[in-house]
Amino acid sequence: MYLKKLKLENFRNYENEEIELINGINLFLGFNAQGKTNIIEALYVCSFGKSYRTLKDNELIMFNKEYCNIALEYEKNNMENVTNFYIDNLNRKQIKNNEVKIKKIADYVGEIPIVIFSPESLDVVKGSPSKRRNFVDMICCQLSKSYIIYHQEYMKCLKMKNNLLKNDHIDDNYMHVLHEKMSVYIKRIVEFRKDIIEKLNKFAVNIQKSITEDKEEINLIYNTDFLNMNEEDIKKYLDEHLYIDKLRKSSIKGIQRDDIEIYINGQEVSKYGSQGQKRTSLLTLKLANFELLKEEKNEIPILLLDDIMSELDSKRINFLLKYIQNYQSIITTTEDTFVKNIDNIKISKVSNGRLEK
């Protein structure tokens, strides 16, 4: 599959713009605050039905406008498709795929598989466990509708539990019923995460080796309390820890505490890795993410690379450019010195919400 055209109407600083994309490298060049990341964000919104930069959908609407519209045309299985995203000032949101309204987002996510890589992605390697969970969850969500639903249902239960834990009097029986429900979701989410992390690991090992000329061995380890537990064990475990939950007034056990540890040659990268190793392992993880989606979906994902060239040295840039040369990518950058001897590239200048031809 590949993306053909992005039409933006009142989206961020784009009043009315049509962006033609090629099935190759699409490079958007421009100074800061001109609207490069906004293009990446619009593509993300068409894939996930929401932004990664804000929780408030209506921030996407151009200042002083009533609504915004995005249309993304793409080719898939030799068919022309279009996804429309609409949001207005009253927060009325509508997503349509080929003119059919999407009622549940779980029915749609995964239709346009993407991998996004931005300077903030470094948090996956350096930041808190939640960043690594998000990284893995984003893959799981693109691969499984049931995963999205289990995750949503689990989060609803967790919210309910945390609200109850704020009370002085807590009904243990009610909590046990809630735990029983949660254990069903935990089991499925843990199984799915485990499988995805193992598959990611397989790809990552090879990629890390080729970037580092066999010097570095990467290893991803899934850290959860619930590995290989059945629903009964999980429920029991949650029940047993309820007394601590009550003391702390919040849930201390659950998949919202899972982590993915990243090791290079046996040492944990977040603690002992050099800057260079952190950047290499992130590049590896993103390319492993790409390979995994490609294999599982039997379709080539779209690579969104937002302002990362400045973060990588020339060796890693060359590796990346060689890697992506046969795929579709959307790359934003403030300088294009790395563009040399590259085929199948389209360069567009971005200036104040407009594309210069």
Ligand SMILES: Nc1ncnc2c1ncn2[C@@H]1O[C@H](COP(=O)(O)OP(=O)(O)O)[C@@H](O)[C@H]1O
């Ligand atoms: N809702 C909005 N309406 C109009 N302009 C916006 C809106 N949100 C952001 N902008 C503008 O978009 C620009 C930032 O765009 P961005 O794509 O992040 O820049 P960059 O080219 O540095 O990646 C800023 O000038 C900002 O004022």
Ligand SMILES: [Mg+2]
């Ligand atoms: Mg930017």
